[in-house]
Amino acid sequence: MQTFEHLSAPPRMLMGPGPISAYPRVLRALSNQLIGQYDPAMTNYMNQTMELYRQVFKTKNDATVLVDGTSRAGIEAVLVSLIEPGDTVLVPIFGRFGHLLSEIAQRAGAQVISFEVEWGTVVSDSAVEQAIIKHKPKLLALVQGDTSTTMLQPLQGIGEICKKHGVLFYSDATASIVGNPFETDLWQLDAVSVGLQKCLGGPSGSAPITLSPNAVELIRKRKHVEAGIRTQSHQSGSASRISSNYFDLGMILDYWGEERLNHHTEATSMLYAARECAQLNLEEGLDEVIKRHQLAGGAMAAGLRAMGLNLFGDQAHKMNNVVGVVIPSEVNGDAIRMAMLNQFNIEIGTSFGPLHGKIWRIGTMGYNARLDTVLLTLVALEALLVQAGAVVHKGAAYQVASAFYLEGS
Amino acid sequence: MQTFEHLSAPPRMLMGPGPISAYPRVLRALSNQLIGQYDPAMTNYMNQTMELYRQVFKTKNDATVLVDGTSRAGIEAVLVSLIEPGDTVLVPIFGRFGHLLSEIAQRAGAQVISFEVEWGTVVSDSAVEQAIIKHKPKLLALVQGDTSTTMLQPLQGIGEICKKHGVLFYSDATASIVGNPFETDLWQLDAVSVGLQKCLGGPSGSAPITLSPNAVELIRKRKHVEAGIRTQSHQSGSASRISSNYFDLGMILDYWGEERLNHHTEATSMLYAARECAQLNLEEGLDEVIKRHQLAGGAMAAGLRAMGLNLFGDQAHKMNNVVGVVIPSEVNGDAIRMAMLNQFNIEIGTSFGPLHGKIWRIGTMGYNARLDTVLLTLVALEALLVQAGAVVHKGAAYQVASAFYLEGS
Missing domain, CATH: 3.90.1150.10 (Aspartate Aminotransferase, domain 1)
Structure with a gap:
């Protein structure tokens, strides 16, 4: 048997592109003792976390929850839940994370159309609209902040273009959220994913997401309930089943929703951290x-x-x-x-x-x-x-x- | 803006089927400040965590890492990485989690053969062997402990049966590990996944896994490197690409391996917790x-x-x-x-x-x-x-x- 020294993280000041040093309040939240996943105290914290992230995302979306994984878990959950095999997805790329969205969409079975601008620049509204007109995608996936290049993609004009052409609009704002303006509803986004480890000031490992009613409707058509907990009142949807169980946002919404239908065991400590991150940022304003x-x-x-x-x-x-x-x-x-x-x-x-x-x-x-x-x-x-x-x-x-x-x- | 009361988890004594009350040492580990993902202190903790879980799993497998998600993230990572679409997978079911393995394998594209025994009983070696002979699966997926029924499936005879018939052997031991005997190498397992939130005494949200050299070889044939970080020295494998990026164990192994090829941003706080869980259990023996x-x-x-x-x-x-x-x-x-x-x-x-x-x-x-x-x-x-x-x-x-x-x- 070989064990090691006591854990004692060195006192780094993290001034890189993330992860960053967490707010001390978040570290204290993490050290709270666990509670059961259906404890009223826990479901209350879950509901509060939904409400807090609605404010962080600036949205009225009911479907605002955590995905239990790092920020790319949130990205994959959104993409695999929204994309049916064969769907066309447009991914403008201005850095590494555009490549990531493209790759995850491809793995989800999408026909990915991507175009890349020089690293250090951003994508123009007109280039996006031209590509939409040409390729008629179901979904546009576009990173807001790409740490690989430090660029912030303007999103405010793109939601309107998407609505005009009937395209779903998804953005990952992990690198940029609360460090830069972000407006889910005003910018007409259908899906947004983030992580805690940048400006929110927490650890990697929890991915808040929000989904518009349109996105939820699409996901609900792919509804599925596990055999081990399914009852006669649970009907499957008409569209194709989502290829992942862990990232099946329909199931995750059922777990966070009124039915509290069992899915994963919520990562309680990370939920504490996510709640505290939102809370302290909202308290500061x-x-x-x-x-x-x-x-x-x-x-x-x-x-x-x-x-x-x-x-x-x-x-x-x-x-x-x-x-x-x-x-x-x-x-x-x-x-x-x-x-x-x-x-x-x-x-x-x-x-x-x-x-x-x-x-x-x-x-x-x-x-x-x-x-x-x-x-x-x-x-x-x-x-x-x-x-x-x-x-x-x-x-x-x-x-x-x-x-x-x-x-x- | 609406914020809520300060986080203050009620003092529950968790005596359910999990999650359970964490060891206080694990809660203290969680409250350590973050460090960067390529900080030598961090990669040292990652290497130590691998070594600690080799001992927990009782294995010499080099490929012993954490999947950043709850225990079902570990299950899905193993199944989606080992199963190619069309593969036959045998899943004996003696409770809810057998259904879960079956479902995840189906979503990964497997032809799943399952048979169910009455809840409250376990599966016999001979039933497994007969099914293997009849269906010639590539993989056997079998839960060790299923909390839904409280049963502990005997595994010690099954590895030999699998080896005899050239079948890969995977078990999820989330509910049972360190509360009951488990022997990865002695029982000839090719893949094992667990979570922290049962006998290991930590929070849900990190899934330690281990893979045999055989399993790793199979996964390596499906090797893929993201476009955003790929260089000329990175060759893709000959077999089908894994349908998930987040759960691509080849990429996760590259991240935990010597090349430290960037994948997700490791969930540092959960790594602290996972390390502490293993450490304190090994210290006790x-x-x-x-x-x-x-x-x-x-x-x-x-x-x-x-x-x-x-x-x-x-x-x-x-x-x-x-x-x-x-x-x-x-x-x-x-x-x-x-x-x-x-x-x-x-x-x-x-x-x-x-x-x-x-x-x-x-x-x-x-x-x-x-x-x-x-x-x-x-x-x-x-x-x-x-x-x-x-x-x-x-x-x-x-x-x-x-x-x-x-x-x-």
Whole structure:
């Protein structure tokens, strides 16, 4: 028998593209003792969580629940529940997560039409509309914030285009929610998925989603109840059964709904975390939270520029909560990142795919969307860059970032 | 904006079929601050978790990882990764979870052959072998412990039968692991899945699994790497792509393996919990933990019998950690359950399907596999039964259960 040292997570300050350091209140929520899945206290917490996420998503959708898994579990649950094999799905791609939506839709049996814009830019409304007219998809799947490029896709005009052409509109807003504006009902979205591990300020492992009445109706046609708990009052729907049991949103809605029909055993600790994330963000106020992300992210970007570094991508469409920084050619990007971690306990991010080795990604999210975290990150990075021989404007980042933050506050 | 009261879980003693009250150490582990997914501290915890679960599963399988979801996520990951559409899968059923395996296998495209034995009994080796000979399945999927009936399926003879006939052997041991003997390698299993929320003593939401080299080889033939992170060195396998991205065990193994190829963002808090569950059970010693479950479960059963109640099912094949009790005809089962919860903060379980309204299920699992919890449950239940006018032997349960436990200790 071999066991290990007591768990004792090192005191990192997570300033990468996510996961981020959780709000202490969320960690305390996680340490609450468990309760039974049909305990009135539990079903009350479930109902409260639905109501809290309706406010986070800005929706009246009754069907607002958690999927028990990481954010990509939420994506897969939405796609596998909405897509019937052979359906055409349009996926505009502006970074890694567009590829992910495309891949999951393909695995769900969709005929995926995708087009990709250069990483560091976003997709235009007109390009989406042209593709819709040409391919007549059933569903448009479009990421709002793609951390791989730091870009924030404008969604406000796209819902109307979808409605005009009778297309369902789905967005994953994991990277962007509460760090940037998001309007489920106003933007006419039919499905939205997120995760806790970015601006919401919790751990990965729970995926809040919301579904419009249209989306629910479609899913209800694929209704199925397990043989082990099925009774005579349960009728199956007329459309094809969803290929996943775990991600069958009809069953998940029945579990969260009045019938409380058994499905999985709700991940209670993660539900506590999800509830607390929503609660603390709503208590601060969504507008205030977004403002704080604007300030922290803006101060970080201003500080990096003041240091003499170049930022990646179209800055007019950058998410508030993460910035891409071009790694100076004089330095080894991974060595600097490791030194940030080992000497300062500060984590900044590397990159994927075409950007690998070329940019760092620095986040200012949730609990860490603060002035002190921004300033510490900047002065630590500057110290390492100076030591590594990079040409930087010494001392400027601290002053510019502070001034930016304080002027905006 | 509407927010709710501070999270404050009521002090329940969970004595149902699961979820159960978590070990306090696990709750403390959950409240550790997050770290990045590629932080050396994190990958070290991931490697330790693999090693700890190899010991829990009693296996040398390298491929021993967590699936980020509840226990049925682990089941679905195994089945969807091993089953190619059209494969024949044999699923003997002795309770609700057999139906679940059958259903998930069907959704994965399998030709499912199932046969069901009466609830309260288990499946014989010879029935399994006959079905294997007749149907020549690729995979046998068989639950070890089915909480719906409280039965423990003997597995020790079945691995050999599977090997003889070239059949892959998979078991879900969520309900039984560490409360009852389990031997992955000795019993020649190719795949095993569990959850934390039973005898392991943690929250639902993480599903440890282990895969034999044979199972891994089969999965590797279905290898796929996402477009967003694929490089020239990544070749796709020759067999059909797995229909789920989230449950693609090849990708999950690449994430847990040396390449650390990005997939989901590991659910860090749940990993902390999973690690702590394994660690504390191994520190106590698996034999001692099983013994404690035998004692607590035995004392509970003896106490219930001493009260004059009838137990459900074949007691020779009952799991140590849960017992079915026939609800006396004089009382309303749900009213008693509610009174247990509301007056004593003790949760006992109801039942599904054919047993609904007929039996209670009372668990003694993990942290709550103790003498005090058994005695409190018995005296509280007795008080309510007496008040409700049931004919019980007053005062006997406490004495018999105490004596049983102390004699065995």
